Amino acid sequence: MKKIIALFSAFAVCVSLAGCGTGTNEAALDVSGMDTEYYSQLSDKGVELNVANWGEYISDGSEGSVDVIAEFEKLTGIKVNYTTYATNEELYAKMRAGAADYDIIIPSDYMISKLHNEGMLQDIDFGKIPNYENIDDKYKNLEFDPENKYSVPYFWGTVGLIYDKNQITDDNFGWEILWDEKYADNLLMFDNPRDAFAIAQNILGQSLNSSDEAELRAAADKLREQKPLVQAYVMDEVFDKMAASEAAVAPYYAGDAVTLMDENEHLGFVIPKSGTNLFVDSICIPKTSKNIDAASMFINFLLEPEIGLANTDAVGYSTPNKNTFELLDDDVKNNGISYLDDDFLNNHTEAFSVLPDEADKLMSELWTSIRSGE
Amino acid sequence: MKKLLKYIYLALMIVFLYAPIFVLIVFSFNSTKSHSVLSGFTLKWYTELFSDRVIMSSLLTTIIVAVSASVISTILGTFAAYGINSMSKISKTVALNTNNIPIINPEIVTGVSLMLLFVFFAARMHFKMGYITLIIAHITFDTPYVVLNIMPKFRQMDKNLVDAAEDLGCNGIQAFFKVVLPDIFPGVISGFLMAFTFSLDDFIVSYFVSGTSVQTLPITIYSMTRKQVSPKINALSTIIFIVVLIVLVTKNVIENNRDKKLKLNNE
Amino acid sequence: MKKLTSAPYLLWMAIFVVVPLFMVAYFAFTDQSGAFTLENIIKTGQYTPIFVKSIAFAAISTAICLLLAYPLSYILSTMKVSYQGTMLLIIMLPMWMNFLLRTYAWQTLLGNNGIINNLLGVIGIGPFKLLNTNGAVILGMVYDYIPFMILPLYTVMAKIDKSIIEAAEDLGCSRIQSIIKITVPLSIPGIISGITMVFVPAISTFIISKMLGGSSNLLIGDLIEMQFLGNSYNPNLGAGIAFVLMIIILIVMAVINLIDKSDSDDKVLM
Numbered sequence: 001m002k003k004i005i006a007l008f009s010a011f012a013v014c015v016s017l018a019g020c021g022t023g024t025n026e027a028a029l030d031v032s033g034m035d036t037e038y039y040s041q042l043s044d045k046g047v048e049l050n051v052a053n054w055g056e057y058i059s060d061g062s063e064g065s066v067d068v069i070a071e072f073e074k075l076t077g078i079k080v081n082y083t084t085y086a087t088n089e090e091l092y093a094k095m096r097a098g099a100a101d102y103d104i105i106i107p108s109d110y111m112i113s114k115l116h117n118e119g120m121l122q123d124i125d126f127g128k129i130p131n132y133e134n135i136d137d138k139y140k141n142l143e144f145d146p147e148n149k150y151s152v153p154y155f156w157g158t159v160g161l162i163y164d165k166n167q168i169t170d171d172n173f174g175w176e177i178l179w180d181e182k183y184a185d186n187l188l189m190f191d192n193p194r195d196a197f198a199i200a201q202n203i204l205g206q207s208l209n210s211s212d213e214a215e216l217r218a219a220a221d222k223l224r225e226q227k228p229l230v231q232a233y234v235m236d237e238v239f240d241k242m243a244a245s246e247a248a249v250a251p252y253y254a255g256d257a258v259t260l261m262d263e264n265e266h267l268g269f270v271i272p273k274s275g276t277n278l279f280v281d282s283i284c285i286p287k288t289s290k291n292i293d294a295a296s297m298f299i300n301f302l303l304e305p306e307i308g309l310a311n312t313d314a315v316g317y318s319t320p321n322k323n324t325f326e327l328l329d330d331d332v333k334n335n336g337i338s339y340l341d342d343d344f345l346n347n348h349t350e351a352f353s354v355l356p357d358e359a360d361k362l363m364s365e366l367w368t369s370i371r372s373g374e
Numbered sequence: 375m376k377k378l379l380k381y382i383y384l385a386l387m388i389v390f391l392y393a394p395i396f397v398l399i400v401f402s403f404n405s406t407k408s409h410s411v412l413s414g415f416t417l418k419w420y421t422e423l424f425s426d427r428v429i430m431s432s433l434l435t436t437i438i439v440a441v442s443a444s445v446i447s448t449i450l451g452t453f454a455a456y457g458i459n460s461m462s463k464i465s466k467t468v469a470l471n472t473n474n475i476p477i478i479n480p481e482i483v484t485g486v487s488l489m490l491l492f493v494f495f496a497a498r499m500h501f502k503m504g505y506i507t508l509i510i511a512h513i514t515f516d517t518p519y520v521v522l523n524i525m526p527k528f529r530q531m532d533k534n535l536v537d538a539a540e541d542l543g544c545n546g547i548q549a550f551f552k553v554v555l556p557d558i559f560p561g562v563i564s565g566f567l568m569a570f571t572f573s574l575d576d577f578i579v580s581y582f583v584s585g586t587s588v589q590t591l592p593i594t595i596y597s598m599t600r601k602q603v604s605p606k607i608n609a610l611s612t613i614i615f616i617v618v619l620i621v622l623v624t625k626n627v628i629e630n631n632r633d634k635k636l637k638l639n640n641e
Numbered sequence: 642m643k644k645l646t647s648a649p650y651l652l653w654m655a656i657f658v659v660v661p662l663f664m665v666a667y668f669a670f671t672d673q674s675g676a677f678t679l680e681n682i683i684k685t686g687q688y689t690p691i692f693v694k695s696i697a698f699a700a701i702s703t704a705i706c707l708l709l710a711y712p713l714s715y716i717l718s719t720m721k722v723s724y725q726g727t728m729l730l731i732i733m734l735p736m737w738m739n740f741l742l743r744t745y746a747w748q749t750l751l752g753n754n755g756i757i758n759n760l761l762g763v764i765g766i767g768p769f770k771l772l773n774t775n776g777a778v779i780l781g782m783v784y785d786y787i788p789f790m791i792l793p794l795y796t797v798m799a800k801i802d803k804s805i806i807e808a809a810e811d812l813g814c815s816r817i818q819s820i821i822k823i824t825v826p827l828s829i830p831g832i833i834s835g836i837t838m839v840f841v842p843a844i845s846t847f848i849i850s851k852m853l854g855g856s857s858n859l860l861i862g863d864l865i866e867m868q869f870l871g872n873s874y875n876p877n878l879g880a881g882i883a884f885v886l887m888i889i890i891l892i893v894m895a896v897i898n899l900i901d902k903s904d905s906d907d908k909v910l911m
Contacts, residue, residue, distance in 0.1 A: 048587070050587040055597065055600065062604065069427070083586060094586065094870060097493060097876060101502045101503075101585070185770060230855075232855040232856050236601040236602060368864070368867060369687070371859050372688055384713070387709070387732070388732070391735045391784075392735060394747055395735055410756050410759055453649065454646070460644055475654075475658050475662075487662055487883075490664040490880070491657070491661040494664065510657060514658060575740070578847075578848075591739075599748075607742070611739075614739060618737040626727070
C-alpha cells in the first residue's frame with residue numbers, strides 16, 4: 001500500500017513541477033498600443049463581467065495563443081465570468097429561462113433581431129467604445145441593426161461542407177451530398193433548427209427566410225427524409241468527429257473549417273455554388289446588464305486590432321475589423337474560404353433575418369418533431 | 375472449476391468497469407490530440423489543465439457549494455431526524471415520504487422544478503441565480519440522504535438513555551448534545567459524507583439552477599465534451615481518479631484499523 | 642417539543658420540494674400567458690414513441706444491470722469477510738468518477754476509428770458501427786448505473802445468515818436450489834431498491850443518449866432539456882413532458898412496491 005501512495009505522490013510532484021516549468025507558455029501580448037488610462041477606469045472597483053460566447057470562439061491561451069480574457073482582466077482589473085453556449089437558440093433559452101444576468105452576449109443576426117424585438121437588448125453608447133471606428137463600413141447598418149444602435153460585429157462567415165478527402169475525392173458537390181445514400185451513417189448534421197432548415201430550404205429553392213407554412217413544412221419533410229442517413233446531430237462536436245475521420249462530410253461554419261484544416265490535412269471545405277447563408281455574429285449588451293461601462297470596455301478591447309488578430313488566428317472566422325484585416329497574413333486573406341469575392345457574397349449568399357413569431361414557433365416545433373421522430 | 379468460473383466472472387466485471395477509465399488515463403499522456411492512436415509521452419495536458427482558468431474556478435465553485443450544502447444539510451437533517459423519530463406513526467409516514475420525493479424523483483424533474491421556482495422568484499425579488507440557488511438546490515437533494523442515514527441510529531438508540539439524562543438534571547438541549555448526538559454520530563458522519571459526494575458529483579440539477587455566471591466542475595466538463603475535445607479532459611479525469619483512489623483507500627485503511635482495535639478491545 | 646426540531650426541515654421541503662412540483666404542474670397546464678390549457682399535455686401525446694423508447698431502454702438496461710450485478714454481488718457476499726471490503730472498494734471505485742467523464746470515455750472507445758475498432762482491425766475484423774447506436778446508449782446506461790444495483794444487492798446478501806444456507810444444504814439442497822429457494826427470496830428488498838435506483842435515472846437521462854446515441858436516440862430527458870435550455874424553448878411543453886414522466890415513474894414505483902411486501906423499515910436504499 002505504501003508503495004502505491006509513494007508512487008502517486010511522486011506522480012503528483014512530477015505534474016506540479018511540469019506545471020511550474022512551463023506554466024507561462026502563452027504568447028505575450030503587447031499592450032503598448034492600447035489606451036491604458038481608458039482601460040484602468042474601473043480597475044479597483046471589484047467589477048465582475050458575465051460574458052457568454054459561442055464555444056471555440058475566442059483565443060483562449062491554448063497552444064501558445066493569447067489568452068484574451070486573462071489579458072483583459074490583467075489590463076482592467078475586471079473579473080470575467082466566461083461561459084459558452086452551442087447555438088443561438090440555446091442562448092435564447094438561457095436568457096429567457098435562467099433569469100440571466102449576462103453583460104455581454106454574441107448572438108447571430110436573426111437572433112439579435114429577435115432579442116431586440118422582445119426588448120432584451122439595450123442600446124450601446126458608442127462614445128464609450130472608441131475602437132468602433134475600426135469596424136469596416138460594410139458591416140454597419142445591417143438589416144438586424146439598421147441604425148447601429150445595439151450591436152457591434154464580432155465575426156462574420158459563411159456555411160459550407162467540411163469533408164474527408166480520403167473518403168470523398170471529388171470536391172464537385174453541393175448540399176445534396178447530405179441526402180446521398182452513399183454516405184448513410186457517415187454524415188453529420190447541424191443540431192440547431194435555423195442552420196438545418198437553411199440547407200433544406202436551399203435545396204428546395206426557397207428563401208432562407210421563408211415564413212410560409214407550406215414551405216417550412218416541406219423543408220421539415222426534407223429534413224425528415226435525411227434523418228435515417230444522419231450519423232449524429234452535432235455542433236462543436238464536429239471538430240473531434242471530423243478530425244478523427246468518424247464521418248465523411250458535415251455542414252459547418254467556414255471559420256471552424258479553416259481551424260480544422262490547419263490541423264488536419266485530410267479535410268477539405270466546399271461552399272456549395274447553389275448558395276449559402278452569410279452570417280454576422282455581433283456583440284450585444286442585454287438589458288439585464290448592470291455593468292455597462294465594463295461591458296463597453298470589453299467590447300472596445302475585442303475591437304483592438306491585435307486582439308482581433310489573436311482571435312482571428314485562433315478561431316479562423318472572418319473579421320469585420322478593418323485594422324485587424326490589415327494585420328492578417330496574406331495566406332489567410334487568400335485562403336479562398338474566409339474572404340470570398342464580393343460577387344459571390346452579393347449574389348449567392350443570403351443572411352438570416354428574424355422570422356415572424358408564428359413561423360419561428362412552427363420551425364421550433366417542427367425541429368423538435370424531426371429530432372424526436374423515428 | 376466453479377471457483378475458477380467465479381474468478382473469471384469477477385475479473386471480466388472488473389475489466390468492464392475499469393477499461394474506459396484506464397483508456398482515459400493512458401491518453402492523458404498522449405502527445406497528440408488523438409484519442410485512439412498513441413504517439414508519445416507528454417505532461418503538457420496537465421500543464422494546460424492547471425493554467426485553465428475556467429476549470430480551476432469551477433473547481434473552486436464546486437468545493438464551495440459542496441462544503442456549504444453538505445454542512446447545512448447535515449445540521450438540518452440531524453435535527454429533522456431527531457424530530458421525525460418522535461412523531462406519531464402517521465405524521466412520521468408523511469414526513470418520511472416527503473423526504474423520499476427528491477430521492478425517487480428523476481433528477482431532471484428536480485432540476486426543472488427548482489429552476490421554475492427560482493426563475494419565478496428571481497424575477498420578482500431581484501436576486502441572481504448562482505451560488506445561492508446552487509446551494510439551496512444541493513441542500514434540497516442532500517438532506518434526504520442525511521435523514522435516511524441517521525434514522526436507523528435513532529431506532530437503535532435506547533430511549534431510556536434520554537430519560538435517564540433528563541432525570542439526572544439535563545435539559546432537552548443538554549440531553550441532545552451529551553447523550554443523543556454521540557450515539558448517532560456515526561450516522562451523522564456517513565450522512566455528511568454521502569451529501570458531500572453527491573454535491574461534488576451532481577450535474578443535472580446544477581445544470582438547471584446554476585444561472586449564468588457560476589459553473590460547477592461537472593457543468594464545465596459537460597461543456598468541454600461538447601467542444602473540440604482537448605486531452606485536458608483526460609488529465610482532469612486522471613487527477614480526479616487518483617484523488618478518489620487516495621481518499622477511499624485512506625478511509626478504508628482507517629476503518630480497518632479501527633475495526634481491528636475494536637476486536638482487540640472486545641477480546 | 643422534540644418534534645419541533647424537524648420543523649425547519651419540513652418547512653424547507655415544503656418550499657423547495659413540494660411547491661416546485663406544483664409549479665411544474667402549473668406550467669404544464671398553462672400557456673405562455675398563464676391561461677389554463679391542455680395543449681401541453683396533448684402535445685406530449687405526440688411524443689409517445691419517445692416515452693415508449695425511453696421506458697424500453699431503461700427497462701432493458703435495468704434488466705442487464707440486474708443480470709450482471711446479481712452473480713457479482715453473490716460472489717462478493719460469499720467471499721472471506723476480510724476480503725469483502727477491499728473487493729467492494731475496487732468495484733465501487735469507478736462510480737466515484739464523474740459520470741460525464743465515464744460516458745465520454747465510452748465515446749472514445751466506441752468510435753468508427755476508436756480503440757475497440759482499432760484493436761479489432763489488428764486481428765482483421767471490423768470496423769463495426771458501435772457508436773451512435775441503441776446498443777451504445779444501453780451500454781452507457783448499464784455502465785453508469787450498475788453500481789446502484791450492486792450496492793443494495795450486496796448489502797442484503799451480506800446480511801443473509803449463512804447458517805440458513807448451510808442448514809438447507811445439510812438437508813439435501815444443491816447449491817443452485819439453495820440460491821433459488823433461500824438467497825433470491827431473501828434478497829428481494831435489495832433487488833427492488835436496485836431496480837428503482839437504476840430505472841429512474843436511466844429513464845430520465847439526457848446525457849448518455851446525447852453522447853452515445855447519435856441522431857435517432859432522443860430520449861425523454863433530452864426532450865425536456867430541449868424545452869428548457871436547448872434548441873426549442875418552451876417551458877410549458879417541457880413542464881408538460883416532465884409532469885407525464887413523473888406520473889409514469891409514480892406508477893412504476895407503485896407496481897414495484899406491490900411486489901415488495903417487506904416492512905418499510907427494512908428497505909435498503911443505499
